[in-house]
């Protein structure tokens with residue numbers, strides 16, 4: 001990584017374009033109107049260990065749902081089960097499509113996209129190439145060929161949205177951590193994901209990057225269905241519209257931020273016996 005590239009990466013840090021954000025939410029509303037995620041009796045077992053134990057979850061379009069819970073609560077496993085990466089039983093429906101038992105690539109085609117706790121972009125490829133590949137993944141060959149001559153509109157728009165236009169030709173490997181997460185979100189947008197499941201998207205981000213990411217998710221969440229797994233309580237308090245608290249593979253509590261913070265069982269799990277209501281769920285690690 002050269003010094004030049006590093007400084008270019010630094011310069012575009014935390015610059016999300018408000019106009020581009022407008023563009024991304026300007027998609028016809030009707031495409032999203034009937035979208036919602038409905039999970040019923042979800043169960044995941046690993047060699048006899050029940051990691052997810054009968055979870056129900058309903059997330060509607062326009063909601064910005066946070067999934068929280070102590071380490072090992074089953075948050076990532078739920079995302080894995082919804083996206084076809086963990087074998088599960090129960091029912092998972094999105095946009096009227098039953099997802100359980102479908103291979104992961106079909107779930108992507110049903111409009112479901114996810115990010116991982118560790119960013120999983122192709123480091124050697126440019127930002128643009130990463131987006132281009134994501135955009136092409138759901139398309140038929142003739143469309144792909146027709147669009148080779150220039151940058152497809154949705155890719156250009158995603159670049160603007162995630163604030164990485166100036167770094168389009170830079171290898172993704174030189175991006176700052178936060179920028180890689182934004183690139184991943186951009187890849188979901190060009191894939192046309194209508195349900196986005198984001199696993200700890202702001203972990204390791206600076207305060208400014210978190211703020212920008214929250215704004216980005218809020219706008220995306222106006223039309224798409226967004227589920228965010230997160231430990232960062234300040235981020236949750238600022239941006240969550242609703243919260244599901246998980247503990248040992250089960251739903252412990254659900255509601256608004258204020259409701260779950262006031263729930264004694266949440267206080268108990270996070271702060272331990274005798275901690276009282278003070279700072280309820282306020283200092284969750």
Ligand SMILES: Nc1ncnc2c1ncn2[C@@H]1O[C@H](COP(=O)(O)OP(=O)(O)OP(=O)(O)O)[C@@H](O)[C@H]1O
Pocket residue numbers: 046049051069070071072073074075076077078
């Ligand atoms: N492939 C696997 N094989 C066996 N056990 C697993 C597997 N994946 C997860 N687990 C176990 O399932 C439980 C839930 O794990 P999961 O990763 O979903 O937790 P999490 O809520 O995402 O935690 P964290 O906040 O640490 O990311 C843990 O006890 C974990 O050890």
Ligand SMILES: [Mg+2]
Pocket residue numbers: 075076077117
């Ligand atoms: Mg996890």
